[in-house]
Amino acid sequence: MRYFLPSKRLGFLLLALLLCGFALNFFMQAASLNMDAMSVFSWIGEYYWLYLAGGLFFFFLLLVFSMILPSVYAGSAVAAVLCIVLGIVDYKKLSTTGEPLFPWDLMLLKNAGEMSHITKGMIPPLALAAAVLLIAAVVWLLFKLPKIKVSLPLRMLFAALSVAMITGFVSMVAHQSSLAVSMKYQNIFWNQKVNYKQNGLLFAFAGNLRQSLIEEPEGYSRRAIEEIAAKYSKLPDPVPNVQATQQPNILFMMDEAFFDPTRLPGLSFSEDPLKFIHEEESATPSGFLLSPEFGGNTANIEFEALTGMSMYFLNDGSIPYQQKIVKMSSLPSIVSILKERGYRALALHPYDETFYNRNRVYPILGFDAFTSEKDLDNAGRITPEGYISDKAAVQEALRELKASSDPAFLHLVTMQNHFPFTKGHNGPNTISVEGTSPSYKDELETYTQNTKLTDEALAYLQQELLTLDRPTIAVFWGDHLPALSAGIYTDAGWDSEPRLKHETKLVMLANFNIGKEPLNTLSPAFLGPTVFRLSGQPMPPYYKLLGKVQDEMPGLSKQVLIGSNGALTAFTPEQQQLLDDYRMVEYDLLEGENYSQDLLF
Incomplete structure (x- = not known):
């Protein structure tokens, strides 16, 4: 003892x-x-x-x-x-x-x-x-x-x-x-x-x-999913903008921390950093993406865009890639929908493939190949310390599209504009910004320079799309606003304007006529149905459900609700029923028995 x-x-x-x-x-x-x-x-x-x-x-x-x-x-x-x-x-x-x-x-x-x-x-x-x-x-x-x-x-x-x-x-x-x-x-x-x-x-x-991702909704059962599937299967396909004679390539370009800095009030710029976007947006479908995040959690915007599921229904703080999807064997997405139609599905991220478990999540979503930083030894960087540039990422995306004999869906996630916003990180600043305090000047000018480089990369993309033989549509958006110093947003008066802190640029480009309808403000979950309609693709029942929700509530997030006529403060009974159907299907796919995979896709 x-x-x-x-x-x-x-x-x-x-x-x-x-x-x-x-x-x-x-x-x-x-x-x-x-x-x-x-x-x-x-x-x-x-x-x-x-x-x-x-x-x-x-x-x-x-x-x-x-x-x-x-x-x-x-x-x-x-x-x-x-x-x-x-x-x-x-x-x-x-x-x-x-x-x-x-x-x-x-x-x-x-x-x-x-x-x-x-x-x-x-x-x-x-x-x-x-x-x-x-x-x-x-x-x-x-x-x-x-x-x-x-x-x-x-x-x-x-x-x-x-x-x-x-x-x-x-x-x-x-x-x-x-x-x-x-x-x-x-x-x-x-x-x-x-x-x-x-x-x-x-x-x-x-x-x-x-913590689970989403709570089980009342009345969940196979019969409930069957009734939802029957309801939306009966809906006609929306009238397409074009009658496609050939399956088009589809390029998603989710740009890291990209938004329009000229929206910040009280600032003046020596030149327009987004010359191409501002000139092009009136001639092509464009608007704003309502990001469910601010300053980070890129994978959640990507989750919405690829799966059509909304973070609105998930428990606060959820990251589906890390909590759930990585443990699954498959999950329906725009990737799997297009693969069933003969598409080749490609993912491109010029950074570490293991971030947010992308190397494990992408195969579950249905991607055939994933090109990451380790595969891009010779990709261009503006400075040795910088990330692979947006233009270099676009060049790689175009190379992969041209190399595919089949129609391709390519999902590109960039890195050029990621924090830190240190002067010289992406070369010298060529735009001066006035109207801000001296402590923020270098930071704002550095970020503005980043957006100018992205704008130039997008202009290059549009030019190169015209050289592709296959019809191609490119969907460009920023994933979330950058994590600039909080005082910048405070000085702009945006602390009480959640919509402004969650709206990023959204622009669609193509080498064929897709019209020029304004997209207004759109949640990433609705990008799939929107690009299907613009490119003449038939809609699965799941996308018809999303289309109905989009018609009533195009901006759906916990921070901001936007209806067809502006800010939304309360749901009508019809809107609530749409949300209940949407929630039921999302629960079924993420936490339930996955009845929807055979019935709605």
Whole structure:
């Protein structure tokens, strides 16, 4: 039994770990409250049981690390650093994209090298220097503290107890047990900002470990899906703009962080950065895309565009690529629809193929081939530090279209305009921007230069489309607004204008006549039906359903609702029925029994 007797030094260590646990919980909650200490104290006053339980969780986490690693000090220090890093990531993600840290975000750890390049410039040099000094001080302290020897049996006892407590905590929160409820915990999955603010980072993060994408709608059954399929199968195809004599190529070009900077009020530009787009948009179908995201989560816009499913129905904070699709064997999409019609399906992304699990998701959606950065050794970059340029990506897309003897659907996701917006990242800035504060001038001019390069790439694309033998339609849109400094949008008065912070450019180009109807503002889920109609493609029943929803609610997102006549504040009974049908089919495809695949596609 003497092996289990703790020493006085060990007692002091346990007390220190307990205090550190409560300090860590304080810091983690501060990360979800804009690092405002007074807000944390107010939260503790109302949710003291959540704070106490969280403090004990971190105590046991520190304890298990200190018992597993040879040095009790080093073990607890490693655990503390990991927690602090997660808190900082949560704070930075909230401040740039408006969303907290989710469990599925950790899947991007496998792309740590690329992430360091993408996020370059987000952490100030002074903060990095302070972190280095702090780590050095901790290492020095570890060597100076008195040694504590813990016998192996006692280590195993403490470790087993800690693992049991941590596992029990996660299970309690994930299953929302009566004990968790008695502590005032509530899994507010439909509003993750409130979820993290009210429950704290720890409880909200643990509660999301078992979160599904979408809740089962009332009345879900095979019969319900059959009735929906019968209803929309009877609808006639919309009258096409053209009678296609040959199956056209279809090119989707989703451009990273692209929007029209000239929409920002109060600014003047030495020249129009979007000369081609502004001249062309009146002669071709164009408008705005209503992005369901701001500043990030590109995969969610891509998910809507390829599958026709809407993020509107999914639980707040969802990323379908990482949470669900990667685990599936197949999922109907515009890719699978066109493949059944003899198309070759190609994906092109001039960056790391594993981001958002694209290398695993694309085959599930039906793509035949995926060209990524590793396949583009000689692709052009404007500077050695920059991403592969939009023009180089367009050139590769055109090469693949020309090489296909079959009609092709090619989905291109660019990278040129991704953060950081550091001066010189894509060469010298050639457009000056006036009307902004000096602290934002370089950033705005750099981003504006990026959009000018994209505009030039699009002009090049239109020119080259005319050289293709097969009819080809290209759909260009920005995935979301860039994560510029928040003050830029505040100065523009856009903080209270969610529609403006979610509208990106949408332009369709072709080498045959597709008309010039205005597209107004459109959610990405409706791009498939729109391009089918413009290019004379017959509609599957699923697209007829989407077409009906689009007629009534062309802009469908949690942030903004747009009806056929402008902003939408309430649904009519007919609109609600359309949404109920849409939700039922989306649930069936993502979480249900997949009856829709045979009935609606």
